[in-house]
Amino acid sequence: MSKTFSAKLLKWFDKHGRKDLPWQHPRSAYFVWLSEIMLQQTQVVTVIPYFQRFIERFPDVNSLAQASEDEVLRYWAGLGYYSRARNLHKAAQKIMLEFQGEFPRDLAGWQSLPGVGRSTAGAIIAQAFGEFGVILDGNVKRVLRRFYATHEADEQLWPLATKLTPQKSIIDYSQAIMDLGAMVCTRSKPKCMLCPLNQECSAYQTETVQNYPAKKQRKALPEKEKYFLLMINEKNEILLERQPSPGIWGGLWSLPSVDDLQQFPQQALEKLPSFTHTFTHFKLTLKPVKIRVSTSLQISETLPQAWILLKDLSKYALPTPIKVFLCANDL
Numbered sequence: 001m002s003k004t005f006s007a008k009l010l011k012w013f014d015k016h017g018r019k020d021l022p023w024q025h026p027r028s029a030y031f032v033w034l035s036e037i038m039l040q041q042t043q044v045v046t047v048i049p050y051f052q053r054f055i056e057r058f059p060d061v062n063s064l065a066q067a068s069e070d071e072v073l074r075y076w077a078g079l080g081y082y083s084r085a086r087n088l089h090k091a092a093q094k095i096m097l098e099f100q101g102e103f104p105r106d107l108a109g110w111q112s113l114p115g116v117g118r119s120t121a122g123a124i125i126a127q128a129f130g131e132f133g134v135i136l137d138g139n140v141k142r143v144l145r146r147f148y149a150t151h152e153a154d155e156q157l158w159p160l161a162t163k164l165t166p167q168k169s170i171i172d173y174s175q176a177i178m179d180l181g182a183m184v185c186t187r188s189k190p191k192c193m194l195c196p197l198n199q200e201c202s203a204y205q206t207e208t209v210q211n212y213p214a215k216k217q218r219k220a221l222p223e224k225e226k227y228f229l230l231m232i233n234e235k236n237e238i239l240l241e242r243q244p245s246p247g248i249w250g251g252l253w254s255l256p257s258v259d260d261l262q263q264f265p266q267q268a269l270e271k272l273p274s275f276t277h278t279f280t281h282f283k284l285t286l287k288p289v290k291i292r293v294s295t296s297l298q299i300s301e302t303l304p305q306a307w308i309l310l311k312d313l314s315k316y317a318l319p320t321p322i323k324v325f326l327c328a329n330d331l
């Protein structure tokens with residue numbers, strides 16, 4: 001079965017697989033690692049322009065390690081899940097300091113780096129070095145659950161993924177299984193008629209594809225709300241605060257936020273229309289409030305702060321909803 005599986009997949013890949021992704025030319029360990037981190041939770045089309053800007057500024061692991069976290073986050077801003085960028089930066093520094101600038105060649109070495117789990121390490125080993133490495137990312141899990149018509153927990157899928165991974169053509173196979181999940185065995189409306197595995201796929205053969213993977217009972221997300229202070233001084237500068245790390249926007253610059261407005265004189269406040277932003281674990285209602293101040297007030301004693309002109313916004317890494325809000329508002 002495993003031979004047929006990989007042979008069919010590789011044949012399909014020859015014709016339909018993605019072979020012109022920017023991190024495949026050249027296929028260096030740095031490019032593969034960076035792309036694998038960017039591709040966690042994010043689709044290829046979204047990643048490509050970020051990847052290209054990123055490697056222009058940080059062409060190698062040394063330049064990444066030397067940069068400030070602030071600058072790395074600026075090049076990541078908009079891609080979300082910012083702990084990925086912070087971990088990438090820490091990992092680059094670790095590679096320079098503890099690995100003398102050489103990328104690890106084995107799974108354990110990669111997994112010792114911040115932000116690199118078992119599947120990412122397997123993908124890097126396979127893609128960058130052409131050595132046996134097993135991938136079990138979200139796409140691959142979905143393919144396997146359908147192919148075997150199983151509701152097994154993630155951990156139980158590792159032996160199946162390992163068994164199906166061939167010893168040869170590992171670079172193409174690892175790309176092929178990811179491509180199949182992203183392009184054919186998609187979350188909704190899988191294109192089973194075009195799938196090279198449909199003859200052996202248990203879910204397809206039993207017409208139960210829609211049952212795999214099992215739908216999670218979606219709990220209503222908890223809701224939070226916060227006031228975001230658009231403070232403007234006499235020079236028409238606004239106040240930004242660097243958010244604490246770890247935290248949802250850790251390391252990014254945002255408007256100061258407070259739970260209530262009691263500390264401010266009501267007549268100085270201008271409430272602006274609220275908007276919501278959904279995170280993985282909660283929904284946040286952002287209630288912006290404009291406040292004109294005559295002096296450059298200190299709101300927080302612990303967070304780094306900057307009074308900036310709106311035209312200088314691009315020099316700071318901002319969370320997307322705050323950036324969109326600021327760009328849409330005249331001061």
Ligand code: SF4
Nearest residue numbers: 146185192195198201
């Ligand atoms: S036949 Fe359909 S469900 Fe089965 S692996 Fe292919 S695309 Fe996925």
